[in-house]
Amino acid sequence: MNPSLDKLQPYPFQKLATLKAGVTPPEELNHIPLSIGEPKHKTPVFIRDALHDNLHGVATYSATKGTPELRQAITDWLIKRYDLPPESLDIERHVLPVNGTREALFAFAQAAVDASRQPQVLMPNPFYQIYEGAALLAGAEPVFLSCTDENNFLPDFDGISPGTWKRCQLLYLCSPGNPTGAVADMATLQRLINLAEEHDFIIASDECYSEIYLDEENPPPGLLQAAAEMGNTEYRRCIVFNSLSKRSSVPGLRSGFVAGDADLINPFFLYRTYHGCAMPTHHQAASIKAWSDEQHAEENRSLYRKKLEAAHDILYDVLPVERAAAGFYLWPETPVSDTEFARGLFAQQNVTVLPGSFLSREVDGMNPGSHRVRMALVAPLDECVEAAERIKTFIKSL
Template identity: 65%
Template sequence: MNPDLDRLQPYPFQKLTELKAGIKPPAHLEHIALSIGEPKHPTPGFIAETLASHLHGLAHYPITRGGDALRETIAAWATRRFDLPAGSLDAARHVLPVTGTREALFAFAQCVVDRSRDPLVLMPNPFYQIYEGAALLAGAEPHFLNLSADNRFLLELDAVPDAVWNRCQLLYLCNPGNPSGAVMDEAHLRQAIELAERFDFVIAADECYSEIHFPGATPPPGLLGAAARMGNTDYRRCVVFHSLSKRSNVPGLRSGFVAGDAQILERFHLYRTYHGCSMAPPSQAASTAAWADEAHVEENRQLYAQKFDAMLEILGDVLKVSRPDAGFYLWPETPVDDQTFARELFGQQNVTVLPGSYLSRDTEAGNPGRNRVRMALVAPLDECIEAAGRIRRFVESL
């Protein structure tokens, strides 16, 4: 067996299951899960209808690059969304569809890391655990950059020593951040690109939450837009990852894309022809329809905004919690240890939240997720309001 498998840590939800083991919450309270970031809003009807009307495509093997229509629709969407120069994002060279960004974020490290050169893969802490697993199984050492309220949950790139950058081969960004919802501005993204040029590494920007922002707010910037406005219109060293799961409420479709540096994507395409993750033709058709429509995305944002308003009104004076810049998570401080908070909240109120320490790693400066919990506002509005009331009662009982 691959010995690097022994370096993987249990997934956060496995830890959460063990934390809750043996606890019997009140039977009269229906369970409300705020722990998993799985969108619960209805899938738009036109996406499901497009999927169903293209089932005849199952009679054909899909190609790894995806069909022209899908790639061209993605390129057009990204060009509009991130204000890219016309024609700079070539659908044939700069775009690859992927079967969900989770598999792509993992596979990317296997493609770009040279394990013979004592590599580091840098990532935020807290983080999406795929980054760490990808680094370990690529033969690299994860290097964690702590995010806290003191740095507004943003990467302090200036604080990273040159010795670390010299070993860095891959930097994972998450913008907007999971779990904090903090947004890196374009100046911050440009700084990351400048460092990539100076120290010869690749940036993998996980932008899966970029379309979940508040109505009327300035949309979060993207890495490709920052690169283009620096004159880097071939998107050298920059690769972005986008998903329909959150944007369009289709987590089961397993559909997203990667875009950016054409030379890197050509090698990634080679890897993927062996990896075998081509998107099925019906999924391609449904994805093309989804990327071409913005009305359902605007409605989605309205639903999340209503839930943030309601939950913050109920919890704002009993927990240290604030409205994020984007995304659909709350990231409050807890008045007791985060694991104790999550376990006792479940036991007393039948509400599940995720301990922040499960999303982070211990470092010399501590565990930046400790004494916080992640609350995913994915349930319907009435359930979120009910959950907030129960959480309030629990906190007031402490």
């Protein structure tokens, strides 16, 4: 077997299961999971109908590149959402449908990294563990860039050494961030594009939380938008990943896209023809409907805002919880260690949260997720309110 498999750490939820083992929460309290970022809002009926109405597609193989209609719907959405020059995006050259961003974020590193040159792959810390696994199995060394409150939960790009930039082949960026909700502004994105040109690396921007934000008038900027505004309408060294899972509450649809630099998309497409990962045609039909409608995405954001506001109002006087600009997570500091907090909360209140240290790696003796927990406000409003009340009760008992 590939010896790099031995370098993979247990997934955060495996660690969480071990942490909770042997604990019996109160039977009279229903379990409220805030640990997994799996949307629980109802999938819009028109998306389900499109799936049902196109089931005849299971009788044929689907193309790796997807249908022209799906690529056009994605392209139209990108142009409208980020105000991109229409002529800068070609459905044949710049866009590929993928089965959710998770598989694409992993696969892209396998296609992009040259393992013969002692590569490094940079990523935020805390982070989505797929980035680390992708780097390791591509033969690269992961480099963790700690995101702390001192730096507004964004990586300190000023602190990266010239030697690291020289070895960097791929930079994973996550904006809005998981779990912090931090948003990289336009200046930061454009600075990274300039650094990529200077040091010869690729930026892989995970933007799957881009459509969950608080201010309807100020959506988070995207990497392609930043490139276009600085005149880089070929999107050199820029590749973005996005998904319908959060935007449209269809995590089981496994539908997303990769878009950007045609010189990156083309070889990645070749890789994917061998990878065998074409999206089923009925999923493509439903995806076209989803990318073409904004009303349901606006309604989805409204639901998350209500939950985030409600949880904040309940917790703010007992827990230093800040309202992030985007995403559906809370990332508060804990009065005891994050693992003690998570285990005790489950034992006393039957609420599950994810210890922040499980989402991070220790760098220079410090784990940036330590003494923090991730709370995913994906449950219905009433459950999120009840969970917040139980968390408040637990904190008062400490």
